[in-house]
Amino acid sequence: MRVVVADDAALLREGLARLLLEAGFEVAGLAADADALLDLVEQARPDVAIVDIRMPPTHTDEGLRAAKLIRERWPDVGILVLSQHVHAGYAIELLSAGTEGVGYLLKERVSDLAELASSVQRVGAGGSVLDPTVVTQLVGRRREADDPVKRLTEREREVLALMAEGRSNKAIAERLFVSEYTVEKHVGNIFTTLRLPVSPDDHRRVLAVVAFLNAQ
């Protein structure tokens, strides 16, 4: 799988490249800002672009805007946005443009090589990845007594969080050591309780779940 990395901090750019190589990815190029990233993506046509959200010149959300441009121009390039801060709003903004091949991770997550590798793989394969911290933030919000999320069982909430992270039923089943059938049952319950339209598509349900959590 071919990957490009955009980060204005050389230390992280190089470090990430080393990790990706170690994990068996092909690093097709490195960029220090959004413009260089767009050029790089156009030339190298990678499977995944790993993008730091905060880059020059304004050091705000250049990475996010570059990600949206890549989404529009090269829809088959997966995008994994890295952020140093937890901003659920940014994550949702990113997912709103389409959940296929999109991920939002906290930077510190990349130190776990296995986690990084699996995230890049998932994004490259057209799945979606949402950082557990963001999901925890969304799920763990203070909620009104009549909030439907409160009516979910402990286990159902666990499943909801894993869904929001972008995991498939199979992955959730593996994670929770239950059968895929049990997960499907939980998912059905969750959708009924939250009154969400049932969607068989793993990708679309991420946005549905996240948007629901965010709106409450």
Added chain:
Amino acid sequence: MGISTAETRPATTAAARGVTVWQIATAVAGLLAGAGVAWILSRHGSNSFGVPKLPFAVPVVVLVGWSFIAGGLLYWRSRPENHLWAVLIFQGFAWFGSMLNNSPNPVLFTIGQLVYPWQYASGLYLILSFPSGRLRGGLARAMVAIAIFLVTVGNLFWLLFADSHHSMCRTCPANLLEVTRDDAVVVGVFYVFRISGIVIALTSIGLLALRWRRASRAQRHAVMPVAVAGVVAFCALTVSYGARLAGASSPNALDAFAFYAAAAVPVAVLAVLIQRRLARGAVAGLVVELGEPGPGADPRAALSRALGDPSLALGYWFAAESRYVDRNGRPVELPEAGGGRRSTVVERDGQPVLIHDAALEHNAGLVESVSAAAGLALQNERLQAELRARLVELQASRARLVEATDAERRRIERDLHDGTQQRLVSIAMSLGLAEAKLPADPEHAKPIVAETRTALAVALAELRDLTQGIYPTILSERGLSAALDELCSRSALTAHLRLFLDGRLPIPVETAAYYVVSEALTNAAKHSRAAEVRVAASCSNGILTVEVADDGVGGAGNGRGSGLRGLADRVEALDGRLTVSSPPGRGTTLRAEFPCG
């Protein structure tokens, strides 16, 4: 309390209060002249050439003359620097003089004929220059100059050729100035007189109308009676002359109209004077109004009502900022010379100023009494204005402090994000890498672990610098002396430190002093191109003085840089003062003084 009005000499108003011998003599002469004219008119009646035969003509003649002279005397007393008084008195005597042409005595008759038209010129001057006594504009001056030429030279020329019986009236005595009778010249000159008269009257109406349109409310208020009387008189003159030019045989009704219209001018002048006297009565109301306690009392509104100038503004001297402020502490600009506004300084301690319409300049007496009456309230108001000005200043500095705090937070966030966080993430990545290599390839993992340890040491050093920058711990732990010592030893320039401090000072004072020295050292290293810098701190008589002097190029901004402004705010927040002296080529000295009792 003294008053000085900008653009007028301050001494004249006060010096002219006493009644002088000349004024008494003028009054007596005026009374006698009026009596004399009354005697002539009642004894001989008017000849058909002089006063029209009208009811009450004699008392009207006398009262008009006396009104002019009385108005002149009143002006002479209150506004001697305004030449209108002379014009008014001249007009009065010219009026009486013109009545001599009713006398059967040839000498008096001839004098009367000679003097008779003078009043037209002085009346024109009076109407066009009221109330300043100065003619403004070339057209007005030209008009008066032509009138003066016509009534003096023109009239004399006419008299040289005019036969009294033929050209004046059948019962008139001889014209003693007649050299040779020439009826053609007499008729020609008459035409010139009348046509010029009409042209001047119409032009003057136009001038008055133009001024009326441009005048402020206060100015209109000040001139209205005279302007109206003037326009009526000019109209009457135009109609009367026009009728004669058109050959009307018996223009007696028109003559009467012109006569009474002319009589209205001095009445109007007196009306303006009386109106001013009455306005001073408003001063009493002002005293009552301003004397009432309560926050609602607004001296500006009260003064504005008393002076009849809705645009009146008050300015209070705010010494701290060396400028005038209004009651809300906002800056007030004094009017520039030559504009439509004037400022009058009320000379009290705080020197409040009135900024008023230029029209009030001609009524300094009223401004003076009003200011005197408002004095105490103004004094109060000045203190309040100063308080509010300080508040405005305080709000600005508070806003700057908040801004500075935010900027500082942004800076710390950036430092942490770009420095420490990146390093820690990178360290985490290295550890991840080492962890992945460890089971299969421990040999390659080892250098990665060593690299990670070095990175961690760098991250810790960076973090230490950062926290030191957020707040110097040595300052809270060991005090100002130790902190300054450390600052100087870390300085990029050679720094000589002299300390005269014993014991600890209040922490806010120590912190501010520390930042003054820190900022000054940073600036000196960055901009001054200095070789060395001297730092001194001493505490005596309850004042902490901190001074940083470099031997560099000087020319540093005097408090305009945001860094210095922020320092000044910090120092002023503690009631201290920050001064910067930076003459080009002679180094920069930053000096801060704090009360530290």
